[in-house]
Amino acid sequence: MREVPEQRIAKTAIKVWKIQAIILSFFPFIATIALFILANMYDFSYWYAIGLLVFTVIEVILSVFIIPYVRWRRWRYQVYDQEVYIQHGIIIVKRTLVPMIRVQHVDTKQGPILKRFKLASLAISTAATTHEIPALREQEADLLRDQISILARVEQEDV
Structure with a gap:
């Protein structure tokens, strides 16, 4: 594992x-x-x-x-060149690998409560589903959005 x-x-x-x-x-x-x-x-x-x-x-x-x-203790993520690894869950811990080649677009979103605390959520969309990383610092969410977008483009150009 x-x-x-x-x-x-x-x-x-x-x-x-x-x-x-x-x-x-x-x-x-x-x-x-x-x-x-x-x-x-x-x-x-x-x-x-x-x-x-x-x-x-x-x-x-x-x-x-x-x-x-x-x-909060269970929520973790890691961005690699080939995939995004997300782990979350309270009783049942779910681990998800999102291949960069499957990423169609990446969004950040911010409601009024998140905006008050200068946080944003990152949504990674594939053809089948959307994966979300909640409550990232605004700057971190923007950097991750750009990084994943670039990595996804590079992966699709290689194919």
Whole structure:
């Protein structure tokens, strides 16, 4: 088996993922509050609302305080002349090799949260799928985009 890729995404990705998890956690909390209100109005058991509250609290603890750290520790990548090696996953670690000869185009993208932390994601598109390396520093994402683009062009010219 190959060595683990050396390059890591930016450590501030942890903050970005925490903010995204907090934003997404508002929906279960709203549903929990609505269930408590409905239980009060229509006189049915509060146990459903309490169960949903317990589930929501566990979900928030996992998605805000635990998963971002584990996710950051597992995310690695390496760009070689012939391929891009990507490793990610929390429970199941996925290792992907993207041959340069298959790369059709490379994009960077940046939403409002990533922009706030001066980060960008790199998307590597092949005919079959798109592979993404999230939360790279802006300059690093731009350099990687250009490097992969040049390497992919060289590979296709050699064929």
